[in-house]
Amino acid sequence: MLCATRLSASYGLFQALFxxxxxxxxxxxxxxxxxxxxxxxxxxxSLAGALPTAWMSISLDGQSIGGSSEREQLRRGIALVPEGxxxxxxxxxxxxxxxxxxxxxxxxxxxxxxxxxLPTLANLLERPSTxxxxxQQQIVAIARALVANPDYLLCDEVSLGLSPLAVDDVYALLxxxxxxxxxxxxxxxxxxxxLAESDRYYCLRKGQLVLxxxxxxxxxxxxxxxxxxV
Amino acid sequence: xxxxxxxxxxxxxxxxxxxxxxxxxxLSLGVMRMINIAHGDLIVLGAYLAVLVTGxxxxxxxxxxxxxxxxxxxVGWLMQSLMLNRVVGRDAMASLLLTFGxxxxxxxxxxxxxxxxxxxxxxxxxxxxxFQIGSLSIGVLPLATAAAxxxxxxxxxxxxxxxxxxxxxxxxxxxxxxxxxVGVNDRRLFAAMTGLVLAAISLAAVLYGIRTxxxxxxxxxRLLFAFEAVVLGGLGSLWGTFFGGLILGLAQVLGQQINxxxxxFFGHLVFLVVLIARPQGLxxxxxxx
Numbered sequence: 296m297l298c299a300t301r302l303s304a305s306y307g308l309f310q311a312l313f314x315x316x317x318x319x320x321x322x323x324x325x326x327x328x329x330x331x332x333x334x335x336x337x338x339x340x341s342l343a344g345a346l347p348t349a350w351m352s353i354s355l356d357g358q359s360i361g362g363s364s365e366r367e368q369l370r371r372g373i374a375l376v377p378e379g380x381x382x383x384x385x386x387x388x389x390x391x392x393x394x395x396x397x398x399x400x401x402x403x404x405x406x407x408x409x410x411x412x413l414p415t416l417a418n419l420l421e422r423p424s425t426x427x428x429x430x431q432q433q434i435v436a437i438a439r440a441l442v443a444n445p446d447y448l449l450c451d452e453v454s455l456g457l458s459p460l461a462v463d464d465v466y467a468l469l470x471x472x473x474x475x476x477x478x479x480x481x482x483x484x485x486x487x488x489x490l491a492e493s494d495r496y497y498c499l500r501k502g503q504l505v506l507x508x509x510x511x512x513x514x515x516x517x518x519x520x521x522x523x524x525v
Numbered sequence: 526x527x528x529x530x531x532x533x534x535x536x537x538x539x540x541x542x543x544x545x546x547x548x549x550x551x552l553s554l555g556v557m558r559m560i561n562i563a564h565g566d567l568i569v570l571g572a573y574l575a576v577l578v579t580g581x582x583x584x585x586x587x588x589x590x591x592x593x594x595x596x597x598x599x600v601g602w603l604m605q606s607l608m609l610n611r612v613v614g615r616d617a618m619a620s621l622l623l624t625f626g627x628x629x630x631x632x633x634x635x636x637x638x639x640x641x642x643x644x645x646x647x648x649x650x651x652x653x654x655x656f657q658i659g660s661l662s663i664g665v666l667p668l669a670t671a672a673a674x675x676x677x678x679x680x681x682x683x684x685x686x687x688x689x690x691x692x693x694x695x696x697x698x699x700x701x702x703x704x705x706x707v708g709v710n711d712r713r714l715f716a717a718m719t720g721l722v723l724a725a726i727s728l729a730a731v732l733y734g735i736r737t738x739x740x741x742x743x744x745x746x747r748l749l750f751a752f753e754a755v756v757l758g759g760l761g762s763l764w765g766t767f768f769g770g771l772i773l774g775l776a777q778v779l780g781q782q783i784n785x786x787x788x789x790f791f792g793h794l795v796f797l798v799v800l801i802a803r804p805q806g807l808x809x810x811x812x813x814x
Binding site: 343345364365366369370374375377381382383384385386390393394395397398399439440443 | 693698706
Protein backbone atom coordinates (compact mmCIF):
# COMPACT_ATOMS: atom_id res chain seq x y z
CA MET A 296 0.00 0.00 0.00
CA LEU A 297 1.41 3.34 -1.09
CA CYS A 298 0.16 6.22 1.06
CA ALA A 299 0.50 9.96 1.12
CA THR A 300 -0.39 11.47 4.49
CA ARG A 301 -0.88 15.21 4.76
CA LEU A 302 1.65 15.63 1.96
CA SER A 303 2.78 19.16 1.14
CA ALA A 304 5.22 20.17 -1.58
CA SER A 305 6.64 23.44 -2.83
CA TYR A 306 8.68 24.86 -5.67
CA GLY A 307 10.79 27.40 -3.81
CA LEU A 308 8.36 29.80 -2.19
CA PHE A 309 5.40 28.56 -4.17
CA GLN A 310 3.47 25.85 -2.37
CA ALA A 311 1.84 23.50 -4.86
CA LEU A 312 0.35 20.84 -2.56
CA PHE A 313 -1.47 21.30 0.75
CA UNK A 314 -1.91 18.34 3.10
CA UNK A 315 -2.93 15.85 0.46
CA UNK A 316 -3.69 12.33 1.65
CA UNK A 317 -4.30 9.38 -0.63
CA UNK A 318 -3.80 5.64 -0.76
CA UNK A 319 -3.01 3.28 -3.59
CA UNK A 320 -3.52 -0.42 -2.92
CA UNK A 321 -1.37 -3.02 -4.68
CA UNK A 322 -2.73 -3.78 -8.13
CA UNK A 323 -5.38 -1.08 -8.29
CA UNK A 324 -5.56 1.79 -10.76
CA UNK A 325 -6.13 5.23 -9.34
CA UNK A 326 -6.88 8.27 -11.49
CA UNK A 327 -5.84 11.79 -10.50
CA UNK A 328 -8.02 14.41 -12.12
CA UNK A 329 -8.11 18.17 -11.90
CA UNK A 330 -7.49 21.21 -14.04
CA UNK A 331 -4.09 22.57 -15.07
CA UNK A 332 -2.05 23.66 -12.06
CA UNK A 333 -4.13 21.62 -9.62
CA UNK A 334 -1.01 19.79 -8.41
CA UNK A 335 -1.37 16.41 -10.13
CA UNK A 336 2.14 16.41 -11.57
CA UNK A 337 3.56 17.71 -8.29
CA UNK A 338 1.87 14.87 -6.44
CA UNK A 339 3.33 12.24 -8.79
CA UNK A 340 6.78 13.81 -8.66
CA SER A 341 6.65 13.89 -4.86
CA LEU A 342 5.73 10.21 -4.71
CA ALA A 343 8.57 9.37 -7.12
CA GLY A 344 11.17 11.24 -5.07
CA ALA A 345 11.75 13.98 -7.62
CA LEU A 346 10.64 16.66 -5.15
CA PRO A 347 11.72 16.97 -1.52
CA THR A 348 9.01 15.92 0.91
CA ALA A 349 8.72 15.34 4.65
CA TRP A 350 9.81 11.87 5.78
CA MET A 351 6.46 11.00 7.37
CA SER A 352 4.34 12.25 4.49
CA ILE A 353 4.83 9.24 2.20
CA SER A 354 4.75 5.62 3.28
CA LEU A 355 5.00 2.26 1.59
CA ASP A 356 3.52 -0.76 3.39
CA GLY A 357 3.64 1.15 6.66
CA GLN A 358 7.22 2.36 6.35
CA SER A 359 7.88 6.08 5.99
CA ILE A 360 9.77 6.82 2.78
CA GLY A 361 9.28 10.55 2.23
CA GLY A 362 12.35 12.60 1.30
CA SER A 363 13.95 9.72 -0.61
CA SER A 364 15.73 10.13 -3.93
CA GLU A 365 14.27 8.92 -7.23
CA ARG A 366 16.74 6.04 -7.16
CA GLU A 367 15.63 4.87 -3.73
CA GLN A 368 11.96 5.04 -4.74
CA LEU A 369 12.72 3.10 -7.89
CA ARG A 370 14.39 0.40 -5.82
CA ARG A 371 11.28 0.22 -3.62
CA GLY A 372 9.15 -0.24 -6.72
CA ILE A 373 7.83 3.25 -7.48
CA ALA A 374 8.51 4.40 -11.05
CA LEU A 375 7.37 7.56 -12.80
CA VAL A 376 6.60 8.02 -16.49
CA PRO A 377 7.26 11.76 -16.69
CA GLU A 378 5.08 14.26 -18.48
CA GLY A 379 6.35 14.97 -21.98
CA UNK A 380 7.91 11.48 -22.24
CA UNK A 381 11.47 12.77 -21.87
CA UNK A 382 13.28 10.00 -23.71
CA UNK A 383 17.04 10.39 -23.98
CA UNK A 384 17.76 11.87 -27.40
CA UNK A 385 21.37 10.67 -27.56
CA UNK A 386 20.31 7.09 -26.88
CA UNK A 387 18.60 4.68 -29.22
CA UNK A 388 15.26 3.21 -28.22
CA UNK A 389 17.03 0.01 -27.22
CA UNK A 390 19.57 1.90 -25.11
CA UNK A 391 16.80 3.86 -23.38
CA UNK A 392 15.28 0.55 -22.30
CA UNK A 393 18.57 -1.17 -21.43
CA UNK A 394 19.61 1.72 -19.22
CA UNK A 395 16.40 1.57 -17.22
CA UNK A 396 16.48 -2.22 -17.00
CA UNK A 397 20.05 -2.22 -15.70
CA UNK A 398 19.22 0.31 -12.97
CA UNK A 399 15.88 -1.24 -12.10
CA UNK A 400 14.70 -4.23 -10.10
CA UNK A 401 14.60 -7.82 -11.31
CA UNK A 402 11.13 -9.12 -12.13
CA UNK A 403 8.58 -10.08 -14.75
CA UNK A 404 9.39 -7.29 -17.15
CA UNK A 405 12.56 -7.22 -19.17
CA UNK A 406 13.59 -5.52 -22.38
CA UNK A 407 13.14 -8.90 -24.10
CA UNK A 408 9.58 -9.27 -22.86
CA UNK A 409 8.67 -5.70 -23.72
CA UNK A 410 9.86 -6.26 -27.27
CA UNK A 411 7.95 -9.51 -27.62
CA UNK A 412 4.76 -7.95 -26.19
CA LEU A 413 5.09 -4.88 -28.39
CA PRO A 414 6.16 -6.15 -31.81
CA THR A 415 6.01 -2.66 -33.32
CA LEU A 416 8.90 -1.70 -31.06
CA ALA A 417 11.13 -4.41 -32.51
CA ASN A 418 11.62 -2.52 -35.76
CA LEU A 419 12.37 0.75 -33.99
CA LEU A 420 14.99 -0.43 -31.52
CA GLU A 421 18.05 0.99 -33.22
CA ARG A 422 16.47 4.34 -33.99
CA PRO A 423 17.35 7.45 -32.00
CA SER A 424 14.49 7.87 -29.55
CA THR A 425 13.54 11.22 -31.07
CA UNK A 426 12.98 9.66 -34.50
CA UNK A 427 9.65 8.18 -33.40
CA UNK A 428 6.09 9.39 -33.55
CA UNK A 429 4.58 10.83 -30.39
CA UNK A 430 2.61 7.67 -29.74
CA GLN A 431 5.65 5.46 -30.21
CA GLN A 432 7.67 7.68 -27.91
CA GLN A 433 4.98 7.42 -25.25
CA ILE A 434 4.99 3.62 -25.51
CA VAL A 435 8.77 3.61 -25.12
CA ALA A 436 8.53 5.97 -22.15
CA ILE A 437 6.09 3.63 -20.41
CA ALA A 438 8.20 0.60 -21.35
CA ARG A 439 11.25 2.36 -19.92
CA ALA A 440 9.53 2.65 -16.56
CA LEU A 441 8.17 -0.90 -16.81
CA VAL A 442 11.49 -2.67 -17.28
CA ALA A 443 12.49 -1.41 -13.81
CA ASN A 444 9.66 -3.69 -12.57
CA PRO A 445 7.75 -1.26 -10.39
CA ASP A 446 4.90 -2.27 -8.09
CA TYR A 447 3.50 1.24 -8.53
CA LEU A 448 3.63 2.84 -11.96
CA LEU A 449 2.97 6.58 -11.92
CA CYS A 450 1.84 7.85 -15.34
CA ASP A 451 1.80 11.58 -15.99
CA GLU A 452 -0.30 12.77 -18.94
CA VAL A 453 0.39 9.68 -21.04
CA SER A 454 -2.15 10.62 -23.70
CA LEU A 455 -1.25 14.28 -24.07
CA GLY A 456 -0.88 15.32 -27.70
CA LEU A 457 -1.50 11.87 -29.14
CA SER A 458 -3.91 10.81 -31.86
CA PRO A 459 -6.98 8.82 -30.68
CA LEU A 460 -5.49 5.65 -32.15
CA ALA A 461 -2.19 6.19 -30.35
CA VAL A 462 -4.08 6.82 -27.11
CA ASP A 463 -5.77 3.43 -27.50
CA ASP A 464 -2.35 1.80 -27.97
CA VAL A 465 -1.09 3.44 -24.79
CA TYR A 466 -4.08 2.25 -22.77
CA ALA A 467 -3.79 -1.23 -24.25
CA LEU A 468 -0.26 -1.35 -22.84
CA LEU A 469 -1.45 -0.06 -19.46
CA UNK A 470 -4.09 -2.80 -19.42
CA UNK A 471 -1.30 -5.36 -19.77
CA UNK A 472 0.53 -3.70 -16.91
CA UNK A 473 -2.58 -3.94 -14.77
CA UNK A 474 -3.05 -7.63 -15.57
CA UNK A 475 0.53 -8.11 -14.38
CA UNK A 476 -0.65 -6.98 -10.93
CA UNK A 477 1.05 -3.60 -11.01
CA UNK A 478 -0.74 -0.65 -9.43
CA UNK A 479 -1.12 2.42 -11.63
CA UNK A 480 -1.58 6.04 -10.70
CA UNK A 481 -2.92 7.85 -13.73
CA UNK A 482 -2.90 11.55 -14.43
CA UNK A 483 -5.21 12.18 -17.36
CA UNK A 484 -6.79 15.32 -18.77
CA UNK A 485 -9.67 13.42 -20.31
CA UNK A 486 -11.91 12.84 -17.28
CA UNK A 487 -14.17 10.34 -19.02
CA UNK A 488 -11.20 8.24 -20.06
CA UNK A 489 -9.59 8.58 -16.63
CA LEU A 490 -12.74 7.24 -14.94
CA ALA A 491 -13.16 4.45 -17.48
CA GLU A 492 -9.60 3.24 -16.97
CA SER A 493 -9.46 3.42 -13.16
CA ASP A 494 -10.88 1.75 -10.05
CA ARG A 495 -10.88 4.87 -7.92
CA TYR A 496 -10.28 8.55 -8.49
CA TYR A 497 -9.05 11.61 -6.63
CA CYS A 498 -9.85 15.13 -7.75
CA LEU A 499 -7.40 17.93 -6.96
CA ARG A 500 -7.96 21.67 -7.09
CA LYS A 501 -5.36 24.32 -6.28
CA GLY A 502 -3.15 21.84 -4.50
CA GLN A 503 -5.87 20.38 -2.32
CA LEU A 504 -7.86 17.19 -2.46
CA VAL A 505 -11.52 18.10 -3.07
CA LEU A 506 -13.20 14.84 -4.02
CA UNK A 507 -12.53 11.13 -4.23
CA UNK A 508 -14.53 8.02 -4.91
CA UNK A 509 -15.05 4.84 -6.86
CA UNK A 510 -14.71 5.52 -10.58
CA UNK A 511 -17.61 3.31 -11.67
CA UNK A 512 -20.03 5.18 -9.39
CA UNK A 513 -18.60 8.64 -10.05
CA UNK A 514 -21.15 11.44 -10.19
CA UNK A 515 -20.39 13.61 -13.24
CA UNK A 516 -22.02 16.59 -11.66
CA UNK A 517 -20.10 16.37 -8.39
CA UNK A 518 -16.85 15.99 -10.35
CA UNK A 519 -17.58 19.01 -12.50
CA UNK A 520 -18.22 21.02 -9.36
CA UNK A 521 -15.06 19.80 -7.66
CA UNK A 522 -13.07 20.31 -10.85
CA UNK A 523 -14.01 23.91 -11.39
CA UNK A 524 -14.82 24.86 -7.81
CA VAL A 525 -18.22 26.33 -8.61
CA UNK B 526 61.33 18.68 -46.81
CA UNK B 527 62.68 16.77 -43.84
CA UNK B 528 62.42 19.77 -41.58
CA UNK B 529 58.80 20.23 -42.61
CA UNK B 530 57.97 16.67 -41.62
CA UNK B 531 59.74 17.12 -38.32
CA UNK B 532 57.91 20.36 -37.69
CA UNK B 533 54.61 18.66 -38.45
CA UNK B 534 55.48 15.83 -36.07
CA UNK B 535 56.26 18.33 -33.35
CA UNK B 536 52.96 20.08 -34.07
CA UNK B 537 51.07 16.82 -33.85
CA UNK B 538 52.69 16.01 -30.52
CA UNK B 539 51.84 19.40 -29.07
CA UNK B 540 48.34 19.17 -30.54
CA UNK B 541 47.84 15.74 -29.03
CA UNK B 542 48.66 17.18 -25.62
CA UNK B 543 46.18 20.03 -26.10
CA UNK B 544 43.62 17.45 -27.13
CA UNK B 545 44.26 15.59 -23.86
CA UNK B 546 43.93 18.87 -21.93
CA UNK B 547 40.67 19.57 -23.73
CA UNK B 548 39.14 16.14 -23.15
CA UNK B 549 38.26 16.84 -19.53
CA UNK B 550 36.80 20.26 -20.26
CA UNK B 551 34.78 18.84 -23.12
CA LEU B 552 33.33 16.10 -20.92
CA SER B 553 32.47 18.26 -17.94
CA LEU B 554 30.95 20.89 -20.21
CA GLY B 555 28.94 18.35 -22.18
CA VAL B 556 27.72 16.23 -19.30
CA MET B 557 27.72 18.41 -16.19
CA ARG B 558 27.16 21.72 -18.02
CA MET B 559 29.95 23.06 -15.89
CA ILE B 560 33.14 24.95 -16.70
CA ASN B 561 36.08 24.11 -14.50
CA ILE B 562 38.31 27.19 -14.32
CA ALA B 563 40.81 25.22 -12.21
CA HIS B 564 41.34 22.75 -15.06
CA GLY B 565 44.71 24.28 -16.00
CA ASP B 566 45.92 24.40 -12.41
CA LEU B 567 44.95 20.75 -11.96
CA ILE B 568 47.15 19.97 -14.97
CA VAL B 569 50.02 21.78 -13.24
CA LEU B 570 49.21 19.94 -10.00
CA GLY B 571 49.61 16.65 -11.90
CA ALA B 572 53.03 17.75 -13.13
CA TYR B 573 54.15 18.69 -9.62
CA LEU B 574 52.92 15.39 -8.23
CA ALA B 575 55.12 13.74 -10.85
CA VAL B 576 58.04 15.91 -9.64
CA LEU B 577 57.40 14.69 -6.11
CA VAL B 578 57.21 11.04 -7.11
CA THR B 579 60.29 11.12 -9.34
CA GLY B 580 62.19 12.90 -6.55
CA UNK B 581 61.25 10.33 -3.93
CA UNK B 582 61.57 7.16 -5.98
CA UNK B 583 64.15 8.05 -8.60
CA UNK B 584 61.80 6.69 -11.27
CA UNK B 585 61.51 8.31 -14.68
CA UNK B 586 58.70 10.77 -15.26
CA UNK B 587 56.66 8.28 -17.27
CA UNK B 588 57.02 5.58 -14.62
CA UNK B 589 55.80 8.04 -12.01
CA UNK B 590 52.43 7.96 -13.78
CA UNK B 591 51.84 4.59 -12.11
CA UNK B 592 51.42 6.52 -8.87
CA UNK B 593 50.34 9.93 -10.18
CA UNK B 594 47.37 8.70 -12.24
CA UNK B 595 45.59 6.82 -9.42
CA UNK B 596 46.40 9.70 -7.09
CA UNK B 597 44.86 12.23 -9.47
CA UNK B 598 41.84 9.95 -9.92
CA UNK B 599 41.33 10.11 -6.17
CA VAL B 600 41.81 13.89 -6.15
CA GLY B 601 39.19 14.21 -8.89
CA TRP B 602 36.73 11.90 -7.14
CA LEU B 603 37.05 13.77 -3.84
CA MET B 604 36.97 17.21 -5.44
CA GLN B 605 33.79 16.36 -7.33
CA SER B 606 31.91 14.65 -4.52
CA LEU B 607 32.92 17.07 -1.77
CA MET B 608 32.83 20.35 -3.67
CA LEU B 609 31.74 20.51 -7.27
CA ASN B 610 28.62 18.35 -6.85
CA ARG B 611 27.20 21.14 -4.70
CA VAL B 612 27.08 23.49 -7.68
CA VAL B 613 26.30 21.10 -10.56
CA GLY B 614 22.90 21.87 -12.03
CA ARG B 615 22.80 25.34 -10.45
CA ASP B 616 23.35 28.43 -12.56
CA ALA B 617 26.68 28.76 -14.37
CA MET B 618 27.91 31.52 -12.07
CA ALA B 619 28.09 29.24 -9.02
CA SER B 620 30.46 26.76 -10.65
CA LEU B 621 32.51 29.53 -12.26
CA LEU B 622 33.07 31.25 -8.92
CA LEU B 623 33.82 28.02 -7.08
CA THR B 624 36.35 26.75 -9.61
CA PHE B 625 37.86 30.22 -9.99
CA GLY B 626 38.48 30.22 -6.25
CA UNK B 627 39.83 26.69 -6.45
CA UNK B 628 42.21 27.83 -9.18
CA UNK B 629 43.63 30.61 -6.98
CA UNK B 630 43.97 28.30 -3.98
CA UNK B 631 45.78 25.67 -6.07
CA UNK B 632 48.20 28.20 -7.58
CA UNK B 633 49.12 29.63 -4.20
CA UNK B 634 49.36 26.22 -2.59
CA UNK B 635 51.74 25.04 -5.31
CA UNK B 636 53.79 28.21 -4.97
CA UNK B 637 53.95 27.76 -1.20
CA UNK B 638 55.12 24.16 -1.43
CA UNK B 639 57.27 24.15 -4.56
CA UNK B 640 58.34 27.85 -4.77
CA UNK B 641 57.82 29.91 -7.91
CA UNK B 642 60.83 28.37 -9.71
CA UNK B 643 60.23 26.67 -13.03
CA UNK B 644 60.59 22.90 -13.04
CA UNK B 645 60.66 20.31 -15.73
CA UNK B 646 60.35 16.56 -15.91
CA UNK B 647 63.02 14.20 -17.21
CA UNK B 648 61.97 11.50 -19.63
CA UNK B 649 65.32 9.75 -19.39
CA UNK B 650 66.59 8.03 -22.52
CA UNK B 651 63.15 8.04 -24.12
CA UNK B 652 63.38 11.75 -24.94
CA UNK B 653 66.40 11.09 -27.17
CA UNK B 654 65.30 7.87 -28.85
CA UNK B 655 64.10 8.08 -32.42
CA PHE B 656 63.35 6.00 -35.47
CA GLN B 657 65.44 6.55 -38.53
CA ILE B 658 63.45 6.32 -41.76
CA GLY B 659 65.83 7.19 -44.56
CA SER B 660 67.25 10.53 -43.58
CA LEU B 661 64.12 11.30 -41.56
CA SER B 662 64.23 10.93 -37.81
CA ILE B 663 61.02 10.54 -35.85
CA GLY B 664 61.21 10.83 -32.07
CA VAL B 665 59.75 8.01 -30.01
CA LEU B 666 58.30 10.43 -27.48
CA PRO B 667 56.18 12.45 -29.94
CA LEU B 668 54.98 9.23 -31.49
CA ALA B 669 54.12 7.73 -28.11
CA THR B 670 52.33 10.96 -27.13
CA ALA B 671 50.18 10.92 -30.23
CA ALA B 672 49.46 7.21 -29.80
CA ALA B 673 48.56 7.64 -26.13
CA UNK B 674 46.18 10.49 -26.97
CA UNK B 675 44.43 8.51 -29.69
CA UNK B 676 44.17 5.57 -27.28
CA UNK B 677 42.68 7.72 -24.51
CA UNK B 678 40.15 9.23 -26.92
CA UNK B 679 39.25 5.85 -28.42
CA UNK B 680 38.81 4.38 -24.94
CA UNK B 681 36.68 7.30 -23.79
CA UNK B 682 34.65 7.09 -26.98
CA UNK B 683 34.05 3.36 -26.54
CA UNK B 684 33.21 3.84 -22.88
CA UNK B 685 30.59 6.46 -23.72
CA UNK B 686 29.17 4.69 -26.77
CA UNK B 687 29.10 1.04 -25.69
CA UNK B 688 28.93 0.60 -21.92
CA UNK B 689 26.17 0.99 -19.39
CA UNK B 690 28.28 3.67 -17.75
CA UNK B 691 28.40 5.56 -21.05
CA UNK B 692 24.63 5.29 -21.49
CA UNK B 693 24.22 6.85 -18.08
CA UNK B 694 26.62 9.63 -19.04
CA UNK B 695 24.68 10.38 -22.23
CA UNK B 696 21.35 10.20 -20.44
CA UNK B 697 22.49 12.71 -17.83
CA UNK B 698 23.84 14.99 -20.55
CA UNK B 699 20.44 14.86 -22.30
CA UNK B 700 18.15 15.29 -19.31
CA UNK B 701 19.47 15.04 -15.74
CA UNK B 702 16.00 14.93 -14.21
CA UNK B 703 14.77 12.08 -16.40
CA UNK B 704 18.07 10.24 -15.86
CA UNK B 705 17.49 10.26 -12.10
CA UNK B 706 14.00 8.87 -12.73
CA VAL B 707 15.51 5.79 -14.36
CA GLY B 708 17.82 5.29 -11.41
CA VAL B 709 21.00 7.02 -12.54
CA ASN B 710 23.11 8.13 -9.59
CA ASP B 711 24.31 11.32 -11.20
CA ARG B 712 26.45 12.47 -8.27
CA ARG B 713 28.50 9.29 -8.24
CA LEU B 714 28.69 9.34 -12.02
CA PHE B 715 30.14 12.87 -11.91
CA ALA B 716 32.67 11.83 -9.26
CA ALA B 717 33.89 8.90 -11.36
CA MET B 718 33.98 11.10 -14.43
CA THR B 719 36.07 13.82 -12.82
CA GLY B 720 38.36 11.10 -11.47
CA LEU B 721 38.88 9.76 -15.00
CA VAL B 722 39.34 13.27 -16.36
CA LEU B 723 42.08 14.00 -13.85
CA ALA B 724 43.77 10.67 -14.58
CA ALA B 725 43.84 11.61 -18.27
CA ILE B 726 45.04 15.08 -17.35
CA SER B 727 47.97 13.71 -15.37
CA LEU B 728 49.12 11.77 -18.44
CA ALA B 729 49.00 15.00 -20.42
CA ALA B 730 50.65 16.94 -17.60
CA VAL B 731 53.65 14.61 -17.45
CA LEU B 732 54.11 14.48 -21.22
CA TYR B 733 53.79 18.27 -21.42
CA GLY B 734 56.14 18.70 -18.47
CA ILE B 735 58.81 16.75 -20.34
CA ARG B 736 58.44 19.08 -23.29
CA THR B 737 57.88 22.43 -21.60
CA UNK B 738 59.10 23.70 -18.20
CA UNK B 739 56.30 24.72 -15.84
CA UNK B 740 55.78 26.88 -12.76
CA UNK B 741 52.83 27.17 -10.32
CA UNK B 742 51.38 30.01 -12.39
CA UNK B 743 51.29 28.04 -15.66
CA UNK B 744 47.72 26.84 -15.14
CA UNK B 745 45.69 29.59 -16.84
CA UNK B 746 47.68 29.20 -20.05
CA ARG B 747 46.97 25.45 -20.07
CA LEU B 748 43.30 26.23 -19.47
CA LEU B 749 43.27 28.67 -22.37
CA PHE B 750 44.68 26.11 -24.81
CA ALA B 751 42.32 23.43 -23.54
CA PHE B 752 39.42 25.82 -24.04
CA GLU B 753 40.51 26.71 -27.53
CA ALA B 754 40.72 23.01 -28.41
CA VAL B 755 37.16 22.44 -27.15
CA VAL B 756 35.62 25.46 -28.84
CA LEU B 757 37.58 24.92 -32.06
CA GLY B 758 36.26 21.38 -32.31
CA GLY B 759 32.72 22.32 -31.36
CA LEU B 760 30.97 21.85 -28.03
CA GLY B 761 29.54 18.42 -27.42
CA SER B 762 31.77 16.65 -29.91
CA LEU B 763 34.43 14.43 -28.33
CA TRP B 764 36.49 13.86 -31.48
CA GLY B 765 35.93 17.50 -32.37
CA THR B 766 38.01 18.39 -29.32
CA PHE B 767 40.67 15.95 -30.49
CA PHE B 768 40.98 17.60 -33.88
CA GLY B 769 40.64 21.05 -32.30
CA GLY B 770 43.69 20.27 -30.19
CA LEU B 771 45.64 18.98 -33.18
CA ILE B 772 44.89 22.08 -35.25
CA LEU B 773 45.88 24.34 -32.36
CA GLY B 774 49.16 22.49 -31.82
CA LEU B 775 50.02 22.51 -35.52
CA ALA B 776 49.20 26.22 -35.82
CA GLN B 777 51.44 27.06 -32.87
CA VAL B 778 54.41 25.02 -34.11
CA LEU B 779 54.10 26.28 -37.68
CA GLY B 780 53.77 29.81 -36.32
CA GLN B 781 56.99 29.32 -34.40
CA GLN B 782 58.72 28.55 -37.69
CA ILE B 783 57.64 31.93 -39.03
CA ASN B 784 58.64 33.79 -35.90
CA UNK B 785 59.97 32.08 -32.78
CA UNK B 786 58.08 34.30 -30.38
CA UNK B 787 54.71 34.17 -32.11
CA UNK B 788 53.74 30.49 -31.77
CA UNK B 789 50.90 31.09 -29.32
CA PHE B 790 49.79 34.09 -31.37
CA PHE B 791 49.30 31.97 -34.48
CA GLY B 792 47.34 29.47 -32.41
CA HIS B 793 44.97 32.21 -31.26
CA LEU B 794 44.78 33.54 -34.82
CA VAL B 795 43.62 30.19 -36.21
CA PHE B 796 41.17 29.94 -33.32
CA LEU B 797 39.71 33.36 -34.14
CA VAL B 798 39.47 32.67 -37.85
CA VAL B 799 37.65 29.39 -37.26
CA LEU B 800 35.37 31.05 -34.73
CA ILE B 801 34.41 33.72 -37.27
CA ALA B 802 33.88 31.21 -40.09
CA ARG B 803 32.15 28.55 -37.99
CA PRO B 804 30.95 29.90 -34.63
CA GLN B 805 29.64 26.43 -33.68
CA GLY B 806 33.14 24.94 -34.08
CA LEU B 807 34.42 22.54 -36.72
CA UNK B 808 32.38 19.54 -35.62
CA UNK B 809 29.62 21.23 -33.65
CA UNK B 810 26.13 20.97 -35.04
CA UNK B 811 25.20 24.43 -33.85
CA UNK B 812 21.95 23.37 -32.27
CA UNK B 813 23.27 22.40 -28.85
CA UNK B 814 24.14 25.16 -26.37
